[in-house]
Amino acid sequence: AQKVTQAQTEISVVEKEDVTLDCVYETRDTTYYLFWYKQPPSGELVFLIRRNSFDEQNEISGRYSWNFQKSTSSFNFTITASQVVDSAVYFCALISSTGTSGSRLTFGEGTQLTVNP
Amino acid sequence: GAVVSQHPSWVICKSGTSVKIECRSLDFQATTMFWYRQFPKQSLMLMATSNEGSKATYEQGVEKDKFLINHASLTLSTLTVTSAHPEDSSFYICSASLSAYSPLHFGNGTRLTVT
Numbered sequence: 001a002q003k004v005t006q007a008q009t010e011i012s013v014v015e016k017e018d019v020t021l022d023c024v025y026e027t028r029d030t031t032y033y034l035f036w037y038k039q040p041p042s043g044e045l046v047f048l049i050r051r052n053s054f055d056e057q058n059e060i061s062g063r064y065s066w067n068f069q070k071s072t073s074s075f076n077f078t079i080t081a082s083q084v085v086d087s088a089v090y091f092c093a094l095i096s097s098t099g100t101s102g103s104r105l106t107f108g109e110g111t112q113l114t115v116n117p
Numbered sequence: 118g119a120v121v122s123q124h125p126s127w128v129i130c131k132s133g134t135s136v137k138i139e140c141r142s143l144d145f146q147a148t149t150m151f152w153y154r155q156f157p158k159q160s161l162m163l164m165a166t167s168n169e170g171s172k173a174t175y176e177q178g179v180e181k182d183k184f185l186i187n188h189a190s191l192t193l194s195t196l197t198v199t200s201a202h203p204e205d206s207s208f209y210i211c212s213a214s215l216s217a218y219s220p221l222h223f224g225n226g227t228r229l230t231v232t
Binding site for chain 2: 035037042043044045047050091104105107108109110112
């Protein structure tokens with residue numbers, strides 16, 4: 001079985017603050033992929049990043065950065081100098097099975113981030 | 118990049134009627150598409166896996182006779198909510214990927230309201 005836990009249900013910050021969204025996952029597979037998606041109020045899901053289980057290098061993309069640590073089964077997401085447009089629900093997700101299931105994602109519960117001006 | 122189009126964006130229907138939602142992969146062929154359901158302030162729940170040319174695989178607890186899925190071509194999957202009831206009101210999202218482990222690309226979702 002696989003599971004993704006996002007313990008922070010809601011986070012509220014003031015613009016320009018840094019914020020970290022936590023994600024902890026469980027899987028018995030050695031090969032798996034982790035994802036982050038953003039869901040703004042309009043509802044669509046926007047892909048942010050994919051990381052495979054063999055690549056623990058941290059990644060930075062503009063104001064976004066991700067910290068993947070297999071030792072703690074965590075894949076945390078940090079937004080630097082947050083902006084109001086970052087307000088959204090962020091989902092962490094995991095794929096760890098193939099075959100007929102294909103890209104069957106397991107989602108965390110999501111973290112509602114509100115950035116106040 | 119890969120684009121998934123979902124139609125309609127929103128629909129209001131009367132209780133007892135059926136509603137069809139379309140999901141199209143616009144610039145790639147998707148042998149597998151996925152249908153999710155999302156209640157307000159909740160996560161996405163996988164309803165079924167839609168396989169081109171074969172029957173859909175439903176998750177436990179999802180009524181296959183109520184949520185009919187057809188994947189007639191490599192670019193189109195449809196979800197029909199039959200005999201809709203107010204409790205079926207929800208946000209339905211489809212997704213597709215180029216291959217296993219590839220990022221899933223999501224449609225914009227369909228907000229269904231059953232009155």
